[in-house]
Amino acid sequence: xxxxxxxxxxxxxxxxxxxxxxxxxxxxxxxxxxxxxxxxxxxxxxxxxxxxxxxxxxxxxxxxxxxxxxxxxxxxxxxxxxxxxxxxxxxxxxxxxxxxxxxxxxxxxxxxxxxxxxxxxxxxxxxxxxxxxxxxxxxxxxxxxxxxxxxxxxxxxxxxxxxxxxxxxxxxxxxxxxxxxxxxxxxxxxxxxxxxxxxxxxxxxxxxxxxxxxxxxxxxxxxxxxxxxxxxxxxxxxxxxxxxxxxxxxxxxxxxxxxxx
Numbered sequence: 390x391x392x393x394x395x396x397x398x399x400x401x402x403x404x405x406x407x408x409x410x411x412x413x414x415x416x417x418x419x420x421x422x423x424x425x426x427x428x429x430x431x432x433x434x435x436x437x438x439x440x441x442x443x444x445x446x447x448x449x450x451x452x453x454x455x456x457x458x459x460x461x462x463x464x465x466x467x468x469x470x471x472x473x474x475x476x477x478x479x480x481x482x483x484x485x486x487x488x489x490x491x492x493x494x495x496x497x498x499x500x501x502x503x504x505x506x507x508x509x510x511x512x513x514x515x516x517x518x519x520x521x522x523x524x525x526x527x528x529x530x531x532x533x534x535x536x537x538x539x540x541x542x543x544x545x546x547x548x549x550x551x552x553x554x555x556x557x558x559x560x561x562x563x564x565x566x567x568x569x570x571x572x573x574x575x576x577x578x579x580x581x582x583x584x585x586x587x588x589x590x591x592x593x594x595x596x597x598x599x600x601x602x603x604x605x606x607x608x609x610x611x612x613x614x615x616x617x618x619x620x621x622x623x624x625x626x627x628x629x630x631x632x633x634x635x636x637x638x639x640x641x642x643x644x645x646x647x648x649x650x
Contacts, residue, residue, distance in 0.1 A: 418495060418539040418635070421502040421584040425455045429589065430476035431534065434463030439481045439510065442523075442530045449531060449555075449567045455580040456538065469602050470507050472496060475590045477506040477537045479530075484511045487605065490520065491529045493536035493637045496599060500631035502584070504593040506537035514641055527566035529639065531555035535568065536637045539579050542621070543571060558621055558639075596628050609636045 420429065435443055447458045463480075464473040470480035472494070495506040510529055514520045532542075532555045543556045552559075554569035603609060603626060610626030610633075624636040 416539075416541075416635070417501045417579075418497060418503055419501065419579050420538070421499075421586055421588040422580075423583055423585070423587055425580060425583070426453070426457050427455070427580075427589060428457045428459055429538070430461045431458050432463040432465065432473060432476055432478040433460050434465055434467055434470065434478055434480040435510075436481060438512075439526065439530070442526045443479055445527060445567075446531045446534050450534065450538070452568070453573045453576045455576055458534075465507075467509075469604055470509050471602070472505040472507050473591070474505045474593050474595075475588065477508060477534065479508045479534070481510045481512055481515075483513045483516070484509065485513055487511060487513070488640055489638050490514055490525075490641050491533040491639045493533040494603060495537055495539075495635050496595065497633045497635060498588065498593060498595060498631060502588050503537070503539065504588045504595060508533040508537060522562070524562040524566055528555050528559075528562040531567060532639070533637070535572065538576060540572065540575060596630075596632055599628055599632060599634060603634055603636065609638075610634070 447460050451457045465471045465478050467480040467482035492509045496504045498504045535556055542558045543554055553564050554572055555565050556572055557565045559565050609624035613625050614623035622638045626634045
């Protein structure tokens with residue numbers, strides 16, 4: 390049996406003022422499944438430098454009572470990190486001076502159902518003294534993988550006090566390396582209902598055009614959200630009929646964007 394830390398009763402009294410306690414579902418997106426808990430495969434396409442952080446992220450998110458993750462052999466190469474139906478592929482590489490630390494992409498069918506996803510972390514920045522630190526690697530890996538479950542940020546103020554969750558967009562990574570109780574509560578809310586079918590398989594039908602490479606801003610589609618001076622952004626490439634690819638981008642503060650694509 391899972392023993393998840395649970396503090397909901399302790400925080401009910403501060404819901405009105407606690408910025409980190411608001412709903413942080415990302416557009417209602419979720420994996421279709423017929424039972425809870427469900428298991429989501431994380432494809433391991435990372436180098437040795439990232440293995441520990443991927444393992445930590447998988448263990449952390451599996452503390453949820455509705456979700457388990459399991460790290461399995463990857464099915465792609467870091468470049469271009471192509472998606473695989475029914476799972477999330479995790480990749481790292483020197484993607485160049487793109488301006489982003491991490492990218493999460495999810496392929497949507499039926500308007501809200503996640504059919505596949507990818508996470509990319511950019512070693513062009515993680516190999517620099519600023520970001521080549523365990524706390525930054527844990528934060529970004531945990532956050533980008535969290536997006537592929539349907540979670541948004543708890544807080545989008547880059548400069549305020551850390552909330553103690555990797556879903557906090559923060560320049561203070563130390564306290565924000567792992568999920569917190571509100572993240573687990575939010576997953577329970579997102580996955581409270583069951584579906585009559587599953588997208589946790591290799592058989593979810595999608596338009597052929599959705600198999601195109603979506604490597605940079607020129608392929609990400611329409612900018613639908615930009616917060617805190619554009620430090621993080623969400624893009625949508627709409628293929629019609631409830632089919633779309635949604636991209637969540639964590640930009641490096643102060644970096645020029647789009648180079649290296």
